[in-house]
Amino acid sequence: MVNTTFIRAIRDNLFDFVAPEHCAICNKHIKPNSAQFKMLCYACLNSIPYAPPPNIIRNRFFEHFSEDKVAIDGATALISLKENAQYLEAIHKFKYAGLSQLAYEYGKLLGRRMQIDGMTEYNYIIPVPIHKVKYRERGYNQSYHISLGLIEFVAGEMSDEFVKRNQYTITQTALSKEQRKRNVGNIFELNKKFDPNGSRILLVDDVLTTGSTINSLAKSLKSAGAERCDCATVAIA
Ligand SMILES: [Zn+2]
Numbered sequence: 741m742v743n744t745t746f747i748r749a750i751r752d753n754l755f756d757f758v759a760p761e762h763c764a765i766c767n768k769h770i771k772p773n774s775a776q777f778k779m780l781c782y783a784c785l786n787s788i789p790y791a792p793p794p795n796i797i798r799n800r801f802f803e804h805f806s807e808d809k810v811a812i813d814g815a816t817a818l819i820s821l822k823e824n825a826q827y828l829e830a831i832h833k834f835k836y837a838g839l840s841q842l843a844y845e846y847g848k849l850l851g852r853r854m855q856i857d858g859m860t861e862y863n864y865i866i867p868v869p870i871h872k873v874k875y876r877e878r879g880y881n882q883s884y885h886i887s888l889g890l891i892e893f894v895a896g897e898m899s900d901e902f903v904k905r906n907q908y909t910i911t912q913t914a915l916s917k918e919q920r921k922r923n924v925g926n927i928f929e930l931n932k933k934f935d936p937n938g939s940r941i942l943l944v945d946d947v948l949t950t951g952s953t954i955n956s957l958a959k960s961l962k963s964a965g966a967e968r969c970d971c972a973t974v975a976i977a
Pocket residue numbers: 763764765766767768780781782783784785
């Protein structure tokens with residue numbers, strides 16, 4: 741485990757060093773140290789298509805599950821992906837091309853959004869885990885890097901070791917709505933040393949589509965005694 745963390749740290753530093761500093765959205769050059777964000781230029785930061793308020797985002801779960809099956813109590817997101825192709829492409833870039841820095845920067849923006857939404861106090865912050873096979877392919881868990889940015893604005897103990905993902909699932913976006921529902925069952929396993937009893941938990945992920953995965957994780961945590969489960973995603977599709 742120490743070894744993995746060590747390698748991850750080296751890779752992140754190397755990537756920072758070699759990465760050309762271009763905006764992930766419009767590809768414009770960003771001068772080193774001239775911007776707070778290395779992957780997002782001011783123009784693109786200023787024209788982020790913001791996601792609707794939390795109650796509208798939480799409704800997404802009720803569109804796909806009956807009332808008694810919704811385990812998410814509150815939900816927020818940063819970006820609305822509807823008709824905003826370039827922001828969608830950037831999401832795909834950071835999902836598939838190892839751009840952990842962009843995930844971190846989106847995480848900071850999401851954290852600021854959560855302050856506006858009044859969602860800032862948690863006992864635990866859990867990045868939705870990916871399976872180790874996927875971790876090897878991708879080199880990192882994007883949700884973990886989003887969480888690193890987010891915790892600068894939201895209180896709670898954050899760790900990627902609270903929950904483990906067991907089953908290797910096919911990339912959700914490749915599946916139909918019905919297949920997605922079947923594809924997630926009881927795929928998460930809580931760390932034996934992690935006791936969520938009576939706690940307020942925030943789940944962090946990249947994109948909210950049907951919400952199956954995140955709702956399934958919330959269900960597992962509530963069966964283990966969690967009092968409240970909110971979720972925050974960079975984007976809502
Ligand atoms: Zn830009």
